[in-house]
Amino acid sequence: MRMRLRFEIAFALAVKLAALTVLYLLFFAPAHRPEISAAAVAQHLYAAPPQGVLR
Amino acid sequence: MIDPGTVELSRLQFGLTAMYHFLFVPLTIGLSVLLAIMESVYVMTGRTIWRDMTRFWGVLFGINFAMGVATGITMEFQFGTNWAYYSQYVGDIFGAPLAIEGLMAFFLEATFVGLFFFGWDKMSKVGHLTATWLLALGTNLSALWILIANGWMQHPVGAAFNFHTMRMEVTSFYDVLFNPVAQAKFVHTVSAGYVTGAMFVLAISAWFLLRGRYPELAKRSMTVAASFGLASALSVVVLGDESGYTASQNQKMKLAAIEADWQTEAPPASFTVFGFPDVKDRTTRFAIRVPWVLGLIATRSVDEEVPGIVNLVADNAQRIKRGIAAYGALETLRVHPDDTAANAAFMTNERNLGYALLLKRYTDKVVDATPAQIEKAAWDTVPGVAALFWAFRFMVAFGFYFIALFAFAFYLSARRRLDRHGWFLRLALWSLPLPWLSSELGWFVAEYGRQPWTIDGVLPTFLSASSVSAGTVWTSLLGFVVFYSALAVVELYLMVKYVRIGPSLGSSAAPRRAAPAAE
Numbered sequence: 001m002r003m004r005l006r007f008e009i010a011f012a013l014a015v016k017l018a019a020l021t022v023l024y025l026l027f028f029a030p031a032h033r034p035e036i037s038a039a040a041v042a043q044h045l046y047a048a049p050p051q052g053v054l055r
Numbered sequence: 056m057i058d059p060g061t062v063e064l065s066r067l068q069f070g071l072t073a074m075y076h077f078l079f080v081p082l083t084i085g086l087s088v089l090l091a092i093m094e095s096v097y098v099m100t101g102r103t104i105w106r107d108m109t110r111f112w113g114v115l116f117g118i119n120f121a122m123g124v125a126t127g128i129t130m131e132f133q134f135g136t137n138w139a140y141y142s143q144y145v146g147d148i149f150g151a152p153l154a155i156e157g158l159m160a161f162f163l164e165a166t167f168v169g170l171f172f173f174g175w176d177k178m179s180k181v182g183h184l185t186a187t188w189l190l191a192l193g194t195n196l197s198a199l200w201i202l203i204a205n206g207w208m209q210h211p212v213g214a215a216f217n218f219h220t221m222r223m224e225v226t227s228f229y230d231v232l233f234n235p236v237a238q239a240k241f242v243h244t245v246s247a248g249y250v251t252g253a254m255f256v257l258a259i260s261a262w263f264l265l266r267g268r269y270p271e272l273a274k275r276s277m278t279v280a281a282s283f284g285l286a287s288a289l290s291v292v293v294l295g296d297e298s299g300y301t302a303s304q305n306q307k308m309k310l311a312a313i314e315a316d317w318q319t320e321a322p323p324a325s326f327t328v329f330g331f332p333d334v335k336d337r338t339t340r341f342a343i344r345v346p347w348v349l350g351l352i353a354t355r356s357v358d359e360e361v362p363g364i365v366n367l368v369a370d371n372a373q374r375i376k377r378g379i380a381a382y383g384a385l386e387t388l389r390v391h392p393d394d395t396a397a398n399a400a401f402m403t404n405e406r407n408l409g410y411a412l413l414l415k416r417y418t419d420k421v422v423d424a425t426p427a428q429i430e431k432a433a434w435d436t437v438p439g440v441a442a443l444f445w446a447f448r449f450m451v452a453f454g455f456y457f458i459a460l461f462a463f464a465f466y467l468s469a470r471r472r473l474d475r476h477g478w479f480l481r482l483a484l485w486s487l488p489l490p491w492l493s494s495e496l497g498w499f500v501a502e503y504g505r506q507p508w509t510i511d512g513v514l515p516t517f518l519s520a521s522s523v524s525a526g527t528v529w530t531s532l533l534g535f536v537v538f539y540s541a542l543a544v545v546e547l548y549l550m551v552k553y554v555r556i557g558p559s560l561g562s563s564a565a566p567r568r569a570a571p572a573a574e
Binding site: 027033 | 121142
Protein backbone atom coordinates (compact mmCIF):
# COMPACT_ATOMS: atom_id res chain seq x y z
CA MET A 1 0.00 0.00 0.00
CA ARG A 2 2.77 2.42 0.95
CA MET A 3 4.64 1.85 -2.32
CA ARG A 4 1.42 2.44 -4.24
CA LEU A 5 0.77 5.65 -2.32
CA ARG A 6 4.33 6.87 -2.90
CA PHE A 7 3.94 6.23 -6.61
CA GLU A 8 0.59 8.03 -6.77
CA ILE A 9 1.87 11.05 -4.85
CA ALA A 10 5.07 11.21 -6.90
CA PHE A 11 3.05 11.01 -10.11
CA ALA A 12 0.60 13.71 -8.98
CA LEU A 13 3.51 15.94 -7.91
CA ALA A 14 5.25 15.48 -11.26
CA VAL A 15 2.09 16.35 -13.20
CA LYS A 16 1.47 19.33 -10.92
CA LEU A 17 4.99 20.61 -11.38
CA ALA A 18 4.66 20.27 -15.15
CA ALA A 19 1.29 22.08 -15.18
CA LEU A 20 2.68 24.88 -12.99
CA THR A 21 5.69 25.25 -15.26
CA VAL A 22 3.47 25.47 -18.33
CA LEU A 23 1.24 28.09 -16.68
CA TYR A 24 4.32 30.04 -15.61
CA LEU A 25 5.92 29.96 -19.05
CA LEU A 26 2.71 30.84 -20.87
CA PHE A 27 1.53 33.69 -18.66
CA PHE A 28 3.93 34.73 -15.92
CA ALA A 29 7.53 34.40 -17.16
CA PRO A 30 9.59 37.62 -17.18
CA ALA A 31 8.64 38.20 -20.82
CA HIS A 32 4.99 38.69 -19.73
CA ARG A 33 5.82 40.99 -16.84
CA PRO A 34 5.49 44.73 -17.33
CA GLU A 35 8.69 46.68 -16.67
CA ILE A 36 7.93 48.97 -13.76
CA SER A 37 10.35 51.65 -12.62
CA ALA A 38 10.13 54.56 -10.19
CA ALA A 39 9.37 56.79 -13.18
CA ALA A 40 6.56 54.47 -14.30
CA VAL A 41 5.05 54.49 -10.80
CA ALA A 42 5.30 58.28 -10.70
CA GLN A 43 3.60 58.49 -14.08
CA HIS A 44 0.92 55.99 -13.05
CA LEU A 45 0.08 57.42 -9.65
CA TYR A 46 0.97 61.06 -9.84
CA ALA A 47 0.75 62.18 -13.46
CA ALA A 48 -1.63 61.15 -16.21
CA PRO A 49 -4.85 59.61 -14.95
CA PRO A 50 -5.69 55.98 -15.56
CA GLN A 51 -8.24 55.99 -18.33
CA GLY A 52 -11.35 53.92 -18.57
CA VAL A 53 -11.93 53.57 -14.85
CA LEU A 54 -14.36 56.43 -14.45
CA ARG A 55 -17.73 55.36 -13.19
CA MET B 56 -3.75 52.84 -19.16
CA ILE B 57 -5.81 50.69 -16.82
CA ASP B 58 -8.76 48.67 -18.01
CA PRO B 59 -11.32 48.26 -15.20
CA GLY B 60 -12.07 44.80 -16.56
CA THR B 61 -8.43 43.85 -16.03
CA VAL B 62 -8.53 45.09 -12.45
CA GLU B 63 -11.64 43.06 -11.64
CA LEU B 64 -10.31 39.99 -13.43
CA SER B 65 -6.98 40.26 -11.64
CA ARG B 66 -8.86 40.48 -8.34
CA LEU B 67 -10.97 37.47 -9.27
CA GLN B 68 -7.90 35.47 -10.26
CA PHE B 69 -6.03 36.33 -7.07
CA GLY B 70 -9.09 35.71 -4.91
CA LEU B 71 -9.77 32.31 -6.48
CA THR B 72 -6.17 31.12 -6.22
CA ALA B 73 -5.89 32.36 -2.62
CA MET B 74 -9.13 30.65 -1.60
CA TYR B 75 -8.15 27.46 -3.38
CA HIS B 76 -4.73 27.45 -1.71
CA PHE B 77 -6.43 27.93 1.64
CA LEU B 78 -8.38 24.70 1.21
CA PHE B 79 -5.11 22.86 1.96
CA VAL B 80 -3.50 25.18 4.49
CA PRO B 81 -5.80 24.83 7.52
CA LEU B 82 -5.75 21.03 7.34
CA THR B 83 -1.95 21.02 7.15
CA ILE B 84 -1.73 23.37 10.15
CA GLY B 85 -4.24 21.42 12.22
CA LEU B 86 -3.16 17.87 11.37
CA SER B 87 0.53 18.61 11.95
CA VAL B 88 -0.15 19.43 15.61
CA LEU B 89 -2.55 16.49 16.01
CA LEU B 90 0.14 14.15 14.63
CA ALA B 91 2.62 15.53 17.15
CA ILE B 92 0.12 15.02 20.00
CA MET B 93 -0.66 11.43 18.96
CA GLU B 94 3.00 10.56 18.57
CA SER B 95 3.79 12.12 21.94
CA VAL B 96 1.25 9.75 23.54
CA TYR B 97 2.92 6.86 21.70
CA VAL B 98 6.37 7.82 22.97
CA MET B 99 5.10 8.36 26.53
CA THR B 100 3.01 5.20 26.78
CA GLY B 101 4.76 2.87 24.33
CA ARG B 102 1.33 1.65 23.13
CA THR B 103 1.64 0.84 19.45
CA ILE B 104 -1.92 1.80 18.57
CA TRP B 105 -0.86 5.43 18.99
CA ARG B 106 1.93 4.84 16.50
CA ASP B 107 -0.59 3.32 14.09
CA MET B 108 -2.83 6.34 14.57
CA THR B 109 0.03 8.73 13.89
CA ARG B 110 0.98 6.84 10.75
CA PHE B 111 -2.59 6.63 9.43
CA TRP B 112 -3.40 10.32 9.94
CA GLY B 113 0.13 11.03 8.68
CA VAL B 114 -0.73 9.41 5.34
CA LEU B 115 -3.72 11.72 4.94
CA PHE B 116 -1.58 14.66 6.06
CA GLY B 117 0.97 13.69 3.41
CA ILE B 118 -1.63 13.57 0.64
CA ASN B 119 -2.93 16.99 1.64
CA PHE B 120 0.59 18.40 1.92
CA ALA B 121 1.65 17.03 -1.47
CA MET B 122 -1.47 18.29 -3.23
CA GLY B 123 -1.37 21.67 -1.52
CA VAL B 124 2.32 22.45 -1.80
CA ALA B 125 3.09 25.06 -4.46
CA THR B 126 -0.57 25.94 -5.03
CA GLY B 127 0.25 29.23 -3.30
CA ILE B 128 3.21 30.00 -5.55
CA THR B 129 0.79 31.03 -8.29
CA MET B 130 -0.12 34.04 -6.17
CA GLU B 131 3.52 35.09 -6.27
CA PHE B 132 3.47 34.68 -10.06
CA GLN B 133 0.56 37.13 -10.10
CA PHE B 134 2.29 39.79 -8.00
CA GLY B 135 4.86 40.40 -10.70
CA THR B 136 2.55 40.16 -13.68
CA ASN B 137 -0.94 41.32 -12.70
CA TRP B 138 0.03 43.54 -9.77
CA ALA B 139 3.25 45.12 -10.98
CA TYR B 140 2.52 48.62 -9.62
CA TYR B 141 1.68 47.14 -6.25
CA SER B 142 4.89 45.10 -6.27
CA GLN B 143 7.01 48.10 -7.20
CA TYR B 144 5.31 50.40 -4.68
CA VAL B 145 5.40 48.16 -1.60
CA GLY B 146 7.53 45.17 -2.64
CA ASP B 147 10.44 46.18 -0.40
CA ILE B 148 8.23 45.63 2.65
CA PHE B 149 5.76 43.03 1.52
CA GLY B 150 8.43 40.85 -0.09
CA ALA B 151 10.55 40.49 3.06
CA PRO B 152 8.18 38.30 5.13
CA LEU B 153 7.36 36.25 2.02
CA ALA B 154 11.05 35.58 1.43
CA ILE B 155 11.62 34.72 5.09
CA GLU B 156 8.65 32.34 4.95
CA GLY B 157 10.22 30.52 2.02
CA LEU B 158 13.72 30.40 3.46
CA MET B 159 12.93 29.67 7.07
CA ALA B 160 9.52 28.15 7.59
CA PHE B 161 8.87 26.27 4.36
CA PHE B 162 12.35 24.71 4.26
CA LEU B 163 11.96 23.68 7.90
CA GLU B 164 8.55 22.21 7.16
CA ALA B 165 9.67 20.44 3.98
CA THR B 166 12.75 18.95 5.67
CA PHE B 167 10.81 17.54 8.58
CA VAL B 168 8.01 16.24 6.34
CA GLY B 169 10.69 14.02 4.81
CA LEU B 170 11.95 12.89 8.21
CA PHE B 171 8.40 12.24 9.38
CA PHE B 172 7.60 9.91 6.50
CA PHE B 173 10.90 8.17 5.96
CA GLY B 174 12.34 8.25 9.48
CA TRP B 175 10.06 5.83 11.31
CA ASP B 176 12.48 2.90 11.12
CA LYS B 177 15.66 4.94 10.97
CA MET B 178 15.34 7.24 13.98
CA SER B 179 14.87 6.75 17.70
CA LYS B 180 11.36 7.26 19.09
CA VAL B 181 12.31 10.58 20.64
CA GLY B 182 14.23 11.65 17.53
CA HIS B 183 11.21 11.00 15.33
CA LEU B 184 8.90 12.74 17.77
CA THR B 185 11.21 15.78 17.71
CA ALA B 186 11.01 15.78 13.90
CA THR B 187 7.20 15.66 14.06
CA TRP B 188 7.03 18.59 16.48
CA LEU B 189 9.45 20.56 14.28
CA LEU B 190 7.23 19.77 11.30
CA ALA B 191 4.29 21.28 13.22
CA LEU B 192 6.45 24.26 14.19
CA GLY B 193 7.52 24.85 10.58
CA THR B 194 3.92 24.69 9.40
CA ASN B 195 2.83 27.22 11.99
CA LEU B 196 5.80 29.50 11.28
CA SER B 197 4.82 29.50 7.60
CA ALA B 198 1.43 30.84 8.61
CA LEU B 199 3.08 33.45 10.84
CA TRP B 200 5.19 34.99 8.06
CA ILE B 201 2.37 34.96 5.53
CA LEU B 202 0.08 36.65 8.02
CA ILE B 203 2.74 39.25 8.86
CA ALA B 204 2.73 40.13 5.15
CA ASN B 205 -1.06 40.14 5.02
CA GLY B 206 -1.33 42.03 8.32
CA TRP B 207 0.82 44.78 6.85
CA MET B 208 -1.65 45.13 3.97
CA GLN B 209 -4.43 45.58 6.54
CA HIS B 210 -2.48 47.92 8.82
CA PRO B 211 0.70 49.27 7.20
CA VAL B 212 2.99 50.12 10.12
CA GLY B 213 6.77 50.53 10.22
CA ALA B 214 7.00 52.02 6.73
CA ALA B 215 7.12 55.40 5.01
CA PHE B 216 6.83 56.69 1.46
CA ASN B 217 10.07 57.88 -0.16
CA PHE B 218 9.28 60.31 -2.95
CA HIS B 219 12.79 59.99 -4.40
CA THR B 220 12.31 56.29 -5.12
CA MET B 221 8.49 56.36 -5.37
CA ARG B 222 8.31 53.39 -3.05
CA MET B 223 7.25 52.54 0.46
CA GLU B 224 10.30 51.66 2.56
CA VAL B 225 10.70 49.93 5.92
CA THR B 226 11.36 52.29 8.84
CA SER B 227 10.95 49.70 11.59
CA PHE B 228 11.04 45.98 10.90
CA TYR B 229 10.13 45.45 14.56
CA ASP B 230 6.83 47.26 13.97
CA VAL B 231 6.16 45.21 10.84
CA LEU B 232 6.88 42.01 12.78
CA PHE B 233 4.85 42.88 15.86
CA ASN B 234 2.03 44.54 13.98
CA PRO B 235 -0.97 43.97 16.30
CA VAL B 236 -3.23 43.19 13.33
CA ALA B 237 -0.82 40.52 12.06
CA GLN B 238 -0.43 38.94 15.49
CA ALA B 239 -4.21 38.83 16.04
CA LYS B 240 -4.75 37.36 12.57
CA PHE B 241 -2.03 34.76 13.13
CA VAL B 242 -3.47 33.29 16.30
CA HIS B 243 -7.03 33.43 14.94
CA THR B 244 -6.07 31.76 11.64
CA VAL B 245 -3.91 29.09 13.23
CA SER B 246 -6.66 28.24 15.73
CA ALA B 247 -9.09 27.91 12.81
CA GLY B 248 -6.59 25.49 11.25
CA TYR B 249 -6.57 23.45 14.47
CA VAL B 250 -10.38 23.28 14.34
CA THR B 251 -10.17 22.07 10.74
CA GLY B 252 -7.67 19.34 11.65
CA ALA B 253 -9.78 18.28 14.63
CA MET B 254 -12.98 18.16 12.56
CA PHE B 255 -11.21 16.10 9.89
CA VAL B 256 -10.12 13.51 12.47
CA LEU B 257 -13.50 13.59 14.23
CA ALA B 258 -15.52 13.14 11.04
CA ILE B 259 -13.44 10.34 9.53
CA SER B 260 -13.28 8.53 12.88
CA ALA B 261 -17.08 8.87 13.09
CA TRP B 262 -17.31 7.26 9.65
CA PHE B 263 -15.17 4.33 10.86
CA LEU B 264 -17.38 3.90 13.92
CA LEU B 265 -20.56 4.04 11.84
CA ARG B 266 -19.15 1.18 9.77
CA GLY B 267 -17.77 -0.71 12.74
CA ARG B 268 -14.21 -0.43 11.44
CA TYR B 269 -11.10 0.11 13.58
CA PRO B 270 -13.15 1.03 16.68
CA GLU B 271 -10.20 1.32 19.06
CA LEU B 272 -8.25 3.58 16.73
CA ALA B 273 -11.33 5.60 15.85
CA LYS B 274 -12.41 6.17 19.46
CA ARG B 275 -8.93 7.24 20.53
CA SER B 276 -8.69 9.55 17.51
CA MET B 277 -12.08 11.05 18.34
CA THR B 278 -11.01 11.62 21.92
CA VAL B 279 -7.93 13.55 20.81
CA ALA B 280 -9.98 15.46 18.20
CA ALA B 281 -12.74 16.30 20.68
CA SER B 282 -10.44 17.76 23.35
CA PHE B 283 -8.10 19.51 20.91
CA GLY B 284 -11.06 20.69 18.82
CA LEU B 285 -12.93 22.09 21.83
CA ALA B 286 -9.87 24.03 23.03
CA SER B 287 -9.23 25.28 19.49
CA ALA B 288 -12.86 26.26 18.79
CA LEU B 289 -12.96 28.25 22.04
CA SER B 290 -9.63 29.87 21.06
CA VAL B 291 -10.97 30.82 17.63
CA VAL B 292 -13.82 32.76 19.21
CA VAL B 293 -11.67 34.44 21.86
CA LEU B 294 -8.90 35.29 19.40
CA GLY B 295 -11.45 36.37 16.80
CA ASP B 296 -12.65 38.86 19.37
CA GLU B 297 -9.07 40.20 19.49
CA SER B 298 -9.17 40.53 15.68
CA GLY B 299 -12.41 42.49 16.01
CA TYR B 300 -10.83 44.75 18.60
CA THR B 301 -7.79 45.47 16.40
CA ALA B 302 -10.17 46.23 13.50
CA SER B 303 -12.00 48.74 15.70
CA GLN B 304 -8.67 50.45 16.35
CA ASN B 305 -7.15 50.30 12.87
CA GLN B 306 -9.82 49.48 10.28
CA LYS B 307 -12.90 51.30 11.49
CA MET B 308 -14.62 51.26 8.10
CA LYS B 309 -14.21 47.50 7.78
CA LEU B 310 -15.79 47.01 11.21
CA ALA B 311 -18.63 49.42 10.44
CA ALA B 312 -19.32 47.59 7.15
CA ILE B 313 -19.29 44.16 8.82
CA GLU B 314 -21.81 45.44 11.36
CA ALA B 315 -23.83 47.46 8.80
CA ASP B 316 -23.43 50.22 11.36
CA TRP B 317 -24.58 53.24 9.34
CA GLN B 318 -24.77 55.96 11.99
CA THR B 319 -22.66 56.45 15.09
CA GLU B 320 -24.72 55.43 18.12
CA ALA B 321 -24.41 56.73 21.65
CA PRO B 322 -21.99 54.38 23.42
CA PRO B 323 -22.01 51.49 24.08
CA ALA B 324 -23.17 50.54 20.58
CA SER B 325 -25.67 47.75 20.01
CA PHE B 326 -24.86 44.62 18.00
CA THR B 327 -27.05 43.72 15.02
CA VAL B 328 -27.66 39.99 15.19
CA PHE B 329 -29.87 39.90 12.13
CA GLY B 330 -31.08 42.32 9.48
CA PHE B 331 -31.02 43.23 5.83
CA PRO B 332 -28.52 46.00 5.01
CA ASP B 333 -29.97 48.43 2.48
CA VAL B 334 -27.01 50.14 0.83
CA LYS B 335 -29.18 52.51 -1.22
CA ASP B 336 -31.05 53.93 1.76
CA ARG B 337 -28.11 53.47 4.11
CA THR B 338 -30.06 51.59 6.71
CA THR B 339 -30.53 48.02 7.98
CA ARG B 340 -34.06 46.74 7.63
CA PHE B 341 -35.72 44.37 10.13
CA ALA B 342 -32.69 44.71 12.38
CA ILE B 343 -32.61 42.71 15.59
CA ARG B 344 -30.19 44.46 17.92
CA VAL B 345 -28.67 43.49 21.24
CA PRO B 346 -27.84 46.58 23.31
CA TRP B 347 -24.25 47.27 24.39
CA VAL B 348 -22.67 44.19 22.82
CA LEU B 349 -20.87 45.82 19.86
CA GLY B 350 -19.56 48.63 22.06
CA LEU B 351 -18.20 46.17 24.60
CA ILE B 352 -16.63 43.90 21.96
CA ALA B 353 -15.20 46.62 19.72
CA THR B 354 -13.99 49.14 22.29
CA ARG B 355 -13.88 47.09 25.51
CA SER B 356 -15.49 50.04 27.25
CA VAL B 357 -18.94 51.49 27.85
CA ASP B 358 -18.13 55.07 26.92
CA GLU B 359 -16.32 54.87 23.57
CA GLU B 360 -18.15 55.31 20.29
CA VAL B 361 -18.07 52.86 17.39
CA PRO B 362 -18.19 55.21 14.40
CA GLY B 363 -20.83 54.51 11.76
CA ILE B 364 -20.30 54.35 8.01
CA VAL B 365 -21.80 57.78 7.26
CA ASN B 366 -19.61 59.43 9.88
CA LEU B 367 -16.50 57.61 8.65
CA VAL B 368 -17.22 58.70 5.09
CA ALA B 369 -17.31 62.30 6.31
CA ASP B 370 -13.95 61.74 8.08
CA ASN B 371 -12.52 60.20 4.93
CA ALA B 372 -13.63 63.20 2.86
CA GLN B 373 -11.48 65.30 5.19
CA ARG B 374 -8.60 62.87 4.77
CA ILE B 375 -8.96 63.16 0.99
CA LYS B 376 -8.66 66.93 1.29
CA ARG B 377 -5.51 66.58 3.38
CA GLY B 378 -4.29 64.01 0.87
CA ILE B 379 -4.77 66.56 -1.90
CA ALA B 380 -2.43 68.87 0.03
CA ALA B 381 0.15 66.05 0.20
CA TYR B 382 -0.35 65.29 -3.49
CA GLY B 383 0.15 68.95 -4.44
CA ALA B 384 3.28 69.15 -2.30
CA LEU B 385 4.58 65.97 -3.92
CA GLU B 386 4.10 67.42 -7.39
CA THR B 387 6.19 70.41 -6.32
CA LEU B 388 8.85 68.19 -4.73
CA ARG B 389 9.18 66.13 -7.91
CA VAL B 390 10.23 69.31 -9.73
CA HIS B 391 11.99 71.08 -6.83
CA PRO B 392 13.19 68.42 -4.38
CA ASP B 393 14.71 71.06 -2.08
CA ASP B 394 11.56 73.13 -1.66
CA THR B 395 11.29 73.31 2.14
CA ALA B 396 7.70 74.61 2.20
CA ALA B 397 6.54 71.77 -0.04
CA ASN B 398 8.53 69.29 2.04
CA ALA B 399 6.89 70.54 5.23
CA ALA B 400 3.42 70.38 3.65
CA PHE B 401 4.13 66.87 2.41
CA MET B 402 5.39 65.65 5.78
CA THR B 403 2.32 67.12 7.52
CA ASN B 404 -0.15 65.38 5.23
CA GLU B 405 1.79 62.31 4.09
CA ARG B 406 -0.47 59.89 6.02
CA ASN B 407 -3.36 60.95 3.82
CA LEU B 408 -1.61 60.73 0.45
CA GLY B 409 -3.31 57.43 -0.38
CA TYR B 410 -6.73 59.00 0.09
CA ALA B 411 -5.97 61.56 -2.63
CA LEU B 412 -5.17 58.69 -4.99
CA LEU B 413 -8.81 57.58 -4.75
CA LEU B 414 -9.63 60.67 -6.82
CA LYS B 415 -7.74 59.24 -9.80
CA ARG B 416 -10.95 57.40 -10.69
CA TYR B 417 -12.63 60.72 -11.34
CA THR B 418 -10.07 63.30 -12.38
CA ASP B 419 -6.62 63.63 -13.85
CA LYS B 420 -6.06 66.81 -11.84
CA VAL B 421 -6.25 65.59 -8.27
CA VAL B 422 -5.37 68.98 -6.80
CA ASP B 423 -8.33 70.55 -8.60
CA ALA B 424 -10.87 67.93 -7.54
CA THR B 425 -14.41 69.24 -7.08
CA PRO B 426 -16.45 68.69 -3.88
CA ALA B 427 -18.65 66.24 -5.80
CA GLN B 428 -15.59 64.21 -6.83
CA ILE B 429 -14.29 64.25 -3.26
CA GLU B 430 -17.63 62.99 -1.98
CA LYS B 431 -17.71 60.18 -4.56
CA ALA B 432 -14.18 59.14 -3.64
CA ALA B 433 -15.07 59.25 0.07
CA TRP B 434 -17.99 56.86 -0.53
CA ASP B 435 -15.60 54.58 -2.43
CA THR B 436 -13.98 53.82 0.93
CA VAL B 437 -17.06 51.78 1.93
CA PRO B 438 -16.64 48.08 1.08
CA GLY B 439 -19.59 45.84 0.13
CA VAL B 440 -21.72 46.04 3.27
CA ALA B 441 -24.31 43.31 2.65
CA ALA B 442 -21.76 40.66 1.62
CA LEU B 443 -19.55 41.40 4.64
CA PHE B 444 -22.51 41.51 7.03
CA TRP B 445 -23.73 38.05 6.04
CA ALA B 446 -20.32 36.40 5.55
CA PHE B 447 -19.29 37.46 9.05
CA ARG B 448 -22.50 36.19 10.65
CA PHE B 449 -22.27 32.79 8.98
CA MET B 450 -18.61 32.50 10.04
CA VAL B 451 -19.48 33.32 13.66
CA ALA B 452 -22.46 30.92 13.63
CA PHE B 453 -20.16 28.12 12.44
CA GLY B 454 -17.70 29.02 15.20
CA PHE B 455 -20.33 28.56 17.91
CA TYR B 456 -21.56 25.36 16.25
CA PHE B 457 -18.02 23.94 16.44
CA ILE B 458 -17.85 24.71 20.15
CA ALA B 459 -21.15 22.88 20.75
CA LEU B 460 -20.16 19.89 18.59
CA PHE B 461 -16.71 19.43 20.13
CA ALA B 462 -18.08 20.00 23.64
CA PHE B 463 -20.63 17.23 23.13
CA ALA B 464 -17.95 14.96 21.64
CA PHE B 465 -15.76 15.70 24.65
CA TYR B 466 -18.63 14.84 27.00
CA LEU B 467 -19.26 11.55 25.19
CA SER B 468 -15.57 10.79 25.20
CA ALA B 469 -15.33 11.41 28.96
CA ARG B 470 -18.30 9.06 29.46
CA ARG B 471 -16.73 6.52 27.04
CA ARG B 472 -19.89 6.62 24.90
CA LEU B 473 -18.52 7.92 21.62
CA ASP B 474 -19.88 4.96 19.67
CA ARG B 475 -23.31 4.90 21.30
CA HIS B 476 -25.14 7.54 19.29
CA GLY B 477 -25.41 7.00 15.55
CA TRP B 478 -27.04 10.41 15.04
CA PHE B 479 -24.04 12.13 16.61
CA LEU B 480 -21.58 10.17 14.45
CA ARG B 481 -23.54 11.13 11.34
CA LEU B 482 -23.67 14.76 12.48
CA ALA B 483 -19.89 14.73 12.97
CA LEU B 484 -19.42 13.23 9.51
CA TRP B 485 -21.70 15.76 7.79
CA SER B 486 -19.95 18.60 9.60
CA LEU B 487 -16.69 17.81 7.79
CA PRO B 488 -16.88 20.64 5.16
CA LEU B 489 -17.91 23.34 7.64
CA PRO B 490 -14.45 24.40 8.93
CA TRP B 491 -13.33 24.98 5.34
CA LEU B 492 -16.44 26.98 4.64
CA SER B 493 -15.98 29.14 7.72
CA SER B 494 -12.25 29.64 7.00
CA GLU B 495 -13.03 30.83 3.48
CA LEU B 496 -15.71 33.13 4.85
CA GLY B 497 -13.13 34.49 7.30
CA TRP B 498 -10.72 35.26 4.49
CA PHE B 499 -13.50 36.86 2.49
CA VAL B 500 -14.37 39.13 5.41
CA ALA B 501 -10.70 40.06 5.90
CA GLU B 502 -9.86 40.75 2.26
CA TYR B 503 -13.13 42.04 0.82
CA GLY B 504 -13.43 44.21 3.92
CA ARG B 505 -10.05 45.78 3.06
CA GLN B 506 -11.42 47.20 -0.21
CA PRO B 507 -10.99 49.64 -1.91
CA TRP B 508 -7.37 49.29 -0.82
CA THR B 509 -4.61 46.80 -1.49
CA ILE B 510 -2.64 48.54 1.28
CA ASP B 511 -5.11 50.08 3.67
CA GLY B 512 -5.11 53.88 3.34
CA VAL B 513 -1.98 53.82 1.15
CA LEU B 514 -2.66 52.31 -2.26
CA PRO B 515 -6.07 51.82 -3.91
CA THR B 516 -6.68 48.47 -5.60
CA PHE B 517 -7.51 50.00 -8.99
CA LEU B 518 -4.08 51.67 -9.10
CA SER B 519 -2.24 48.50 -8.03
CA ALA B 520 -3.01 46.40 -11.09
CA SER B 521 -0.75 46.16 -14.13
CA SER B 522 -1.61 47.35 -17.60
CA VAL B 523 -1.94 43.83 -18.98
CA SER B 524 -4.76 42.93 -21.32
CA ALA B 525 -8.01 41.47 -20.02
CA GLY B 526 -7.65 38.66 -22.57
CA THR B 527 -4.35 37.54 -21.03
CA VAL B 528 -5.84 37.50 -17.55
CA TRP B 529 -8.91 35.60 -18.81
CA THR B 530 -6.71 32.96 -20.42
CA SER B 531 -4.47 32.49 -17.39
CA LEU B 532 -7.57 32.42 -15.17
CA LEU B 533 -9.00 29.65 -17.31
CA GLY B 534 -5.67 27.81 -17.01
CA PHE B 535 -5.83 28.09 -13.22
CA VAL B 536 -9.43 26.87 -13.10
CA VAL B 537 -8.59 23.80 -15.18
CA PHE B 538 -5.37 23.09 -13.26
CA TYR B 539 -6.88 23.56 -9.81
CA SER B 540 -10.06 21.62 -10.65
CA ALA B 541 -7.94 18.66 -11.78
CA LEU B 542 -5.85 18.93 -8.63
CA ALA B 543 -8.97 19.00 -6.44
CA VAL B 544 -10.25 15.83 -8.12
CA VAL B 545 -6.91 14.06 -7.52
CA GLU B 546 -6.84 15.24 -3.88
CA LEU B 547 -10.37 13.98 -3.21
CA TYR B 548 -9.70 10.71 -5.03
CA LEU B 549 -6.54 10.00 -3.02
CA MET B 550 -8.10 11.07 0.29
CA VAL B 551 -11.21 8.93 -0.16
CA LYS B 552 -9.16 5.99 -1.41
CA TYR B 553 -6.77 5.95 1.55
CA VAL B 554 -9.50 6.64 4.11
CA ARG B 555 -11.40 3.62 2.71
CA ILE B 556 -8.24 1.47 2.85
CA GLY B 557 -7.85 2.53 6.48
CA PRO B 558 -4.87 2.24 8.79
CA SER B 559 -2.33 -0.57 8.89
CA LEU B 560 -2.63 -2.05 12.35
CA GLY B 561 0.69 -3.79 11.96
CA SER B 562 1.73 -4.12 15.53
CA SER B 563 -1.28 -3.18 17.62
CA ALA B 564 -3.69 -5.72 18.92
CA ALA B 565 -6.70 -3.55 18.22
CA PRO B 566 -9.54 -5.30 16.35
CA ARG B 567 -10.21 -4.24 12.77
CA ARG B 568 -13.96 -4.81 12.99
CA ALA B 569 -16.67 -4.34 15.59
CA ALA B 570 -20.42 -4.04 15.51
CA PRO B 571 -21.47 -0.84 13.74
CA ALA B 572 -22.32 2.04 16.04
CA ALA B 573 -25.73 2.03 17.69
CA GLU B 574 -28.48 3.95 15.93
